Amino acid sequence: MTSSLLFGISIFVYFFAMVLYVSYLAFRSEGLGKVATACLWAGVGVETAAIGLRWYESYQLGIGRAPLTNLYESLVFFALTIAITYLILERKFQIKTVGAFVAPFPFIIMAYASLNPNDIQPLVPALKSNWLISHVVTCFVGYAAFAVSFGISLLYLFKSRSETLAHGSSGMFLGYVPAADVLDEISYKTIAIGFPLLTIGIVTGAFWANVAWGTYWSWDPKETWSLIVWFIYAAYLHARITRGWRGTRAAILSIVGFSATIFCYLGVNLVLSGLHSYGGGQ
Amino acid sequence: MSLNQEVKAKKTDFTVRIWDFFTSLKLVIVLLLVLSVLSIVGTIIEQNKPLQEYYRYLQPSTVNLFGKLGIFDMYHSWWFISCLAMLALNITACTMNRYAPIMRGLRKKSLILDENLEKTLNIKDKVKYGLPLAEVEKKALAIIERSFSGKPTVTQLEKGEWHYFFEQGKYSRLAFFFTHLSVLLIFIGAIIGSLFGYKGYVNIYEGEAVSRFETRAGKIKNLDFELKCNAFRAEFYPNGMPKEYLSELAVIKNGKEILLKTIRVNDPLSYQGVTFYQSSYGSRPEKAQIEVRNQDGALRGIVEAPIGQSVPVPGTNDMLEVADYQEHFHLPDGSEGGAAVGVNIYRENAAPIGVWLAMEQPDYDKLRRGPYQLLVRDLRLKKYTGLQVNRDPGEATVWLGCLLLIGGILCAFFVSHKKLWLCLKTDKKGRTELIIGGMTNKNRSIFVREVEGIIQRLKEVA
Numbered sequence: 001m002t003s004s005l006l007f008g009i010s011i012f013v014y015f016f017a018m019v020l021y022v023s024y025l026a027f028r029s030e031g032l033g034k035v036a037t038a039c040l041w042a043g044v045g046v047e048t049a050a051i052g053l054r055w056y057e058s059y060q061l062g063i064g065r066a067p068l069t070n071l072y073e074s075l076v077f078f079a080l081t082i083a084i085t086y087l088i089l090e091r092k093f094q095i096k097t098v099g100a101f102v103a104p105f106p107f108i109i110m111a112y113a114s115l116n117p118n119d120i121q122p123l124v125p126a127l128k129s130n131w132l133i134s135h136v137v138t139c140f141v142g143y144a145a146f147a148v149s150f151g152i153s154l155l156y157l158f159k160s161r162s163e164t165l166a167h168g169s170s171g172m173f174l175g176y177v178p179a180a181d182v183l184d185e186i187s188y189k190t191i192a193i194g195f196p197l198l199t200i201g202i203v204t205g206a207f208w209a210n211v212a213w214g215t216y217w218s219w220d221p222k223e224t225w226s227l228i229v230w231f232i233y234a235a236y237l238h239a240r241i242t243r244g245w246r247g248t249r250a251a252i253l254s255i256v257g258f259s260a261t262i263f264c265y266l267g268v269n270l271v272l273s274g275l276h277s278y279g280g281g282q
Numbered sequence: 283m284s285l286n287q288e289v290k291a292k293k294t295d296f297t298v299r300i301w302d303f304f305t306s307l308k309l310v311i312v313l314l315l316v317l318s319v320l321s322i323v324g325t326i327i328e329q330n331k332p333l334q335e336y337y338r339y340l341q342p343s344t345v346n347l348f349g350k351l352g353i354f355d356m357y358h359s360w361w362f363i364s365c366l367a368m369l370a371l372n373i374t375a376c377t378m379n380r381y382a383p384i385m386r387g388l389r390k391k392s393l394i395l396d397e398n399l400e401k402t403l404n405i406k407d408k409v410k411y412g413l414p415l416a417e418v419e420k421k422a423l424a425i426i427e428r429s430f431s432g433k434p435t436v437t438q439l440e441k442g443e444w445h446y447f448f449e450q451g452k453y454s455r456l457a458f459f460f461t462h463l464s465v466l467l468i469f470i471g472a473i474i475g476s477l478f479g480y481k482g483y484v485n486i487y488e489g490e491a492v493s494r495f496e497t498r499a500g501k502i503k504n505l506d507f508e509l510k511c512n513a514f515r516a517e518f519y520p521n522g523m524p525k526e527y528l529s530e531l532a533v534i535k536n537g538k539e540i541l542l543k544t545i546r547v548n549d550p551l552s553y554q555g556v557t558f559y560q561s562s563y564g565s566r567p568e569k570a571q572i573e574v575r576n577q578d579g580a581l582r583g584i585v586e587a588p589i590g591q592s593v594p595v596p597g598t599n600d601m602l603e604v605a606d607y608q609e610h611f612h613l614p615d616g617s618e619g620g621a622a623v624g625v626n627i628y629r630e631n632a633a634p635i636g637v638w639l640a641m642e643q644p645d646y647d648k649l650r651r652g653p654y655q656l657l658v659r660d661l662r663l664k665k666y667t668g669l670q671v672n673r674d675p676g677e678a679t680v681w682l683g684c685l686l687l688i689g690g691i692l693c694a695f696f697v698s699h700k701k702l703w704l705c706l707k708t709d710k711k712g713r714t715e716l717i718i719g720g721m722t723n724k725n726r727s728i729f730v731r732e733v734e735g736i737i738q739r740l741k742e743v744a
Contacts, residue, residue, distance in 0.1 A: 125547035203684040214559040214672035221325040235314040
């Protein structure tokens with residue numbers, strides 16, 4: 001058994017979880033919903049085992065480091081955090097129908113990860129730090145919360161349109177989805193989880209940069225983009241808390257915020273150059 | 283109205299409008315979005331590159347215009363800094379504006395659960411018991427204590443009503459100050475750092491010491507101690523990736539070694555507020571051993587040439603001097619030629635010439651078709667470590683701001699000011715009536731569920 005094999009299996013499990021969540025939305029069978037949730041948990045289990053095994057394998061290679069240091073590993077970790085964040089929120093808010101909009105993420109991300117080189121490389125000197133794990137984990141759990149909020153906001157836009165078109169009973173699957181204002185509230189609560197994590201992620205990053213390079217902020221593209229993401233969600237929170245921005249406008253800001261998050265994570269490495277080149281594709 | 287009063291009224295009207303502008307939420311949102319868009323520009327146009335790089339992909343007139351606008355160093359341009367200053371003003375004004383209402387919310391206490399208060403509650407319920415009041419009180423308080431720690435404020439009304447007021451998380455209302463003032467603290471820390479701190483760079487050769495270096499602003503800084511590099515080491519993994527860069531450093535003061543530390547990336551050395559970070563490394567030749575051969579390849583002799591010293595070339599009256607070294611020498615055809623040594627030859631009866639000796643290509647100097655051929659047999663290099671130097675007296679303020687920001691945000695989202703009222707009275711039939719009500723300022727549904735649980739348990743009391 002190798003970690004690569006386990007990662008491969010997890011892609012399939014995530015694929016089935018995605019199909020099951022979409023079928024659940026289409027057929028509205030409780031049993032199907034339970035299987036979908038179980039399947040996504042199974043994906044999380046397999047992937048966690050794969051990450052653990054990869055960590056162990058790195059010790060066998062005499063490298064010994066947390067598997068969080070290149071594009072492949074970060075994608076894999078991102079998929080895992082999205083799945084876990086979603087499953088926790090599903091349990092807390094009873095929003096299984098949202099799954100069809102979120103479950104594709106782990107599958108797509110894992111599939112994309114598998115296109116990238118996945119050999120275990122040793123750490124370059126700049127990454128040898130105790131800050132690595134706390135910085136990466138807080139950032140990615142924050143990103144994952146934004147991803148889930150993005151899925152809910154998308155669903156909100158469909159739902160609110162159908163609510164205004166057909167008053168009361170809406171056609172298709174949307175009748176089964178939670179009411180628009182419930183989606184709106186959950187989307188906000190998810191951002192309220194992601195925002196503090198992103199803040200901690202930026203601060204730990206700044207602290208680490210200060211230890212490694214002697215400057216806590218150098219307007220490097222990655223830093224700047226993380227600040228842009230922070231600004232967008234800060235604007236969202238201010239608009240919502242103080243001005244009561246809800247519904248469509250809030251959903252659009254949440255979608256813009258997640259688009260910026262994705263650019264911060266992938267776009268900066270693939271398009272722009274800077275200090276954070278570790279995450280880039282080779 | 284006299285003219286004087288009118289002017290005054292206009293003045294206040296004007297100040298009110300300015301104040302409203304600075305405290306408006308629109309300003310915050312506009313500023314945050316403007317800062318985002320400006321920041322994006324700075325990530326697309328690479329910052330602080332040498333000008334000639336911009337000329338490569340921009341029109342000269344565009345380069346001039348952008349240069350004047352400060353777009354090549356935009357995060358330090360007057361307009362970007364102005365936006366940050368506006369944000370700081372906005373935060374300050376909002377904090378002043380919110381001070382009174384927040385403090386009112388903090389102090390406001392309604393101790394009595396009356397009809398007016400009941401209208402504003404998030405949840406309320408009534409329970410009747412066949413038990414005496416004292417017993418209900420004892421049991422009810424025990425139940426509530428499980429969720430609301432802290433003693434309630436008890437008020438007894440004349441008509442025989444007892445009112446209990448419980449409160450929790452009251453200071454979470456201060457989260458507003460923490461989140462907003464922390465941003466100001468970070469700004470202040472950054473300003474202190476840029477006014478009173480400096481950043482610079484210094485190379486120290488193995489076995490040598492420095493006590494001065496040049497800052498990024500181009501000033502020479504004198505340290506009141508010496509920093510010596512005892513050794514530098516670069517370690518590599520078997521696959522060639524860098525593993526560790528290590529510099530053995532010593533702080534020397536008045537000729538005495540005070541501090542010894544081996545620094546690596548992520549583990550700098552700090553002394554008297556100045557920190558030295560492992561940043562780069564390199565080497566300089568110290569001594570070369572050069573073979574002199576005839577054009578037919580026969581060895582004429584070997585020269586020991588310390589760097590910068592002219593030594594005679596055997597069999598001639600020429601002198602040679604090893605003057606330069608390049609780690610990555612480009613051959614005339616542009617290809618990579620490896621390390622090369624630059625040699626000046628002072629010829630008898632001719633002008634001196636400079637030649638490059640590519641170390642990996644022994645026949646390179648043959649191409650010159652001189653009376654003899656030179657090639658490098660051995661080269662002793664002297665390594666140096668490149669250190670980033672940083673002094674930032676504003677750092678502590680920045681970290682304090684960051685901690686307050688994180689604490690404030692967590693508090694703002696996850697801690698709420700919860701209030702719970704309990705009213706106990708005996709009705710005409712001698713039964714005990716209990717009224718319970720609760721109110722919170724955020725996370726209402728969680729609070730309502732919590733109080734519902736309390737009510738459920740109160741109803742189970744018999």
